[in-house]
Amino acid sequence: MDTSDTSGQLEEALERLHASGPERLGRLSNHAPMVVEALAAHGQADAVHRWIDRYRAKLEDFPDRTAPVTAANWPSALGDPRRAADWIDHFSRALAQQPWQSVLAEWWPRLLPGLYGGATHPVIRVGHAVRSLESGENQPRLAELAHALGYWAAVHHTVSGVALLPGAATAAESLDGVPAIPEGLRGFSTRLAAVRQLPLWAGDVADPDIARERLTELVAAATHRYASHGHGEETMLVHAATAPNAVLRTLSSLPRQLWAPSLHAAWTASAAVTAMYTPAEPVDYTPPARLTAEEVVERALAHGDEHVIKFTDTALDVGDDRALVAAQRAIELSVPLA
Structure with a gap:
C-alpha cells in the first residue's frame, strides 16, 4: 500500500470538500473525505476528483x-x-x-466515550485523517483532522446501562456470541438504544502492546465475519470492522496509556453494531473468483459506493485472503454509486 502520495490530488480533494458540512439531511455522514484518503492510500489518487463528481449530490453546504x-x-x-x-x-x-x-492526545479520551455518535463515522474519519498526517503533514490534512474531530465532538453520543455477559477467548467467538436486538426496529439511534447486553471481551487487558494485538485481532475477525453475515445489513455491518480499524490506525499517534481504553471502546462499538444488524443465520459465501488486492481495489472504485471503498480499505489492512473475500462480498451486496 502506498501512503506517501505526493501528487497533490488528495490535498486538492480535501480543500474542495471542506466547503461542505460533515452531514447531510441532519443525520447522514459525509463520507467523501474518508473515501478520497482511502483511494489515495491505495494508489488511486488520480481518481479522487472523478469519484467526488459522482458523489457531489450527497454534499451539503458548510453549516x-x-x-x-x-x-x-x-x-x-x-x-x-x-x-x-x-x-x-x-x-x-x-x-x-x-x-x-498533542491536540489528538488531549481530546481522544474526552471523545472516546462518545464513539457511537454519527453511527461511528466521526472516529472513522479521524482514523483516515491521522493516517494521512502520519505519511505527510500539510495544511489540508491538518484541516481534515479539524473537521473530523469537530464532527465527533458535535455528534458525541455515549451509551450506558449495558449489561456485560461472559465473553469467549477470541474476538471471533465473542462476536458470534453477541445477542441480537429485537427485529423491526428502525434507525441507528433506536437500534442502539435496544442494545442491553454485550459480551465482555479482553476486558482485563491493560498492557498497551497486548491491547494493540487484541485490537488487530478484532479488526480481522469483524472483517472476516462480514463475508458470512454482511447480508444482515450490507451497509451498517461494515462499521463493525471499519470503526475499530480507525481506532487501531490512531494508536501509534496516541500516548501508550490510551491504547487499552481505546481497545475497550472499539470492542464495545463493534459488538454493538453486530448486535444491531446481525442476520438470523450466516451464509457460506464463496466468491465467483479469487481476486488480488489490486483487483479488489479496482472493482471497489468502479462500484463506487462509499462504504464498499472504505471496507475494502480495511480489508487490505487485514491483508489476508479471507479479508479480500469479505471485500468482494461487500461489492456484491451493495448498491453501486450512481
Missing part, C-alpha cells in the same frame, strides 16, 4: 456558526450537532497553535 467553543464552555457544547461549525473552528485554532499529536 452556520453559532458561537465559539472555548476552554470554558466546551462541555456544554459537546454532543450538540448544531455546533458542528463551532467545533471545527475550535479544532482549527487548536491545530494552528499546537502539534496535531
